[in-house]
Amino acid sequence: MPAPLISPSILSADFARLGEEVRAIDAAGADWIHVDVMDGHFVPNLTIGPMVVKALRPHTAMPLDVHLMISPVDPFIDAFADAGADYITFHPEAGPHAHRTVQAIKAHGKKAGISLNPATPAKTLDYLIEDIDLVLVMSVNPGFGGQSFIASQLRKIEAVRKMIDKAGRDVRLEVDGGVDAETARLCVSAGADVLVAGTATFRGGPDRYAANIAALKGLG
Numbered sequence: 001m002p003a004p005l006i007s008p009s010i011l012s013a014d015f016a017r018l019g020e021e022v023r024a025i026d027a028a029g030a031d032w033i034h035v036d037v038m039d040g041h042f043v044p045n046l047t048i049g050p051m052v053v054k055a056l057r058p059h060t061a062m063p064l065d066v067h068l069m070i071s072p073v074d075p076f077i078d079a080f081a082d083a084g085a086d087y088i089t090f091h092p093e094a095g096p097h098a099h100r101t102v103q104a105i106k107a108h109g110k111k112a113g114i115s116l117n118p119a120t121p122a123k124t125l126d127y128l129i130e131d132i133d134l135v136l137v138m139s140v141n142p143g144f145g146g147q148s149f150i151a152s153q154l155r156k157i158e159a160v161r162k163m164i165d166k167a168g169r170d171v172r173l174e175v176d177g178g179v180d181a182e183t184a185r186l187c188v189s190a191g192a193d194v195l196v197a198g199t200a201t202f203r204g205g206p207d208r209y210a211a212n213i214a215a216l217k218g219l220g
């Protein structure tokens with residue numbers, strides 16, 4: 001099985017030294033940078049907006065993997081696209097017209113992702129799979145880093161993997177929440193190819209980043 005791509009969530013980074021942190025995880029073998037955007041309304045926490053994406057853009061050539069936990073989504077797509085996001089992922093519950101939102105993201109030449117909350121079924125993708133570039137399976141309820149992996153989501157990862165293979169398209173299958181070296185292995189066996197990890201990347205400080213990322217890739 002090929003090693004998964006690792007997309008560290010900057011939610012667990014030191015926000016006072018964010019540019020430095022991004023350069024450190026880049027040097028330590030990360031593949032993407034996961035940016036968690038929360039609005040205090042769709043999820044019970046507040047984080048950052050497009051200004052931070054724009055500020056980080058010059059610090060790395062890695063794809064910026066922007067996870068929008070906001071409602072509504074549509075009024076903010078231009079801002080995140082212009083700020084330099086590569087992937088823009090949203091939750092279909094955040095608005096009435098998920099297909100239109102996907103089209104709006106793609107109109108900017110960006111990759112569009114759909115995120116499935118733990119209670120949201122895989123069949124939500126039935127009429128979106130032909131148009132999207134990424135599925136993000138949430139293995140915790142969105143809002144906070146450091147939560148425990150919800151095991152029932154492994155079945156969903158398997159179901160989504162089948163849908164992607166059937167569609168015969170190049171769609172990434174990403175998992176987010178409670179991913180550590182052990183749950184990473186389970187996710188990859190179930191069919192995931194990109195893993196988000198906040199706590200498990202940043203724990204122990206900069207001296208540990210390379211070893212932490214290697215462990216997540218199953219190379220530790």
Ligand code: DX5
Nearest residue numbers: 142143145146178197198199
């Ligand atoms: C949760 C976020 C996650 C989170 C992951 O709402 O979408 O990206 O920060 O954090 P860990 O890896 O600590 O579970």
Ligand code: ZN
Nearest residue numbers: 036067176196
């Ligand atoms: Zn996330």
